[in-house]
Amino acid sequence: MKIEELKFDANGLIPAVVQDATTREVLTVAYMNEESLGKSLQTRETWFYSRSRQELWHKGTTSGNTQRIVEIKYDCDGDALVVLVEPAGPACHTGAVSCFSENLLERSDDGDSPESTLERSDGQLASLGDFAVMLELESTIRQREQDMPEGAYTTYLFEKGVDKILKKVGEEASEVIIAAKNRDPEELKWEAADLLYHLMVLLQEQKLPLKEVLVVLNKRKKPSAGE
Structure with missing residues (x-):
């Protein structure tokens, strides 16, 4: 599939789920337009489109925490991307490895979230x-x-x-x-x-x-x- 065949939304954007290529942990979710996707393919590093600043941005330009692209996949409808990367550092601006560090599930009596336990019921x-x-x-x-x-x-x-x-x-x-x-x-x-x-x-x-x-x-x- 060519870039122009992907289904960008009314604002010309497509969601991109960024995952660690090794651990498969979701690092962040951002948006790309045709230009940022093109730059990502050309440089093999992630480029996104900032909806708040309305401009392109290259992940790691300021922090140095670039993301080398291993693979970019699109879904069956062609309206979403999964970007597998090798990160050079934390993905989140807070310094956390992933932007997804909080849990909406109720916490146990000892303060730990259910997901923080070492084993599930199936071991x-x-x-x-x-x-x-x-x-x-x-x-x-x-x-x-x-x-x-x-x-x-x-x-x-x-x-x-x-x-x-x-x-x-x-x-x-x-x-x-x-x-x-x-x-x-x-x-x-x-x-x-x-x-x-x-x-x-x-x-x-x-x-x-x-x-x-x-x-x-x-x-x-x-x-x-x-x-």
């Missing part, structure tokens, strides 16, 4: 949104390495270098093993969190994005029996 993980904290952590660590704020533990690790970071990864891995051997789930979850944090610092020191690790995991998926 499956509640949603990809549970893992947004990993991408936010990656962004924070990357910013720490860039700014090197005085007194921050992450700054200390980067200052000490890869040998110190590797030592910490090894120490935390040992702590995870000990907690597991002790059958102590409370201790295990804290030690696992420490291990993940230090592993994320190591990935940043090596300039290896977390998403590349996720891509490897995705490629390792094997169909279950009977599929």
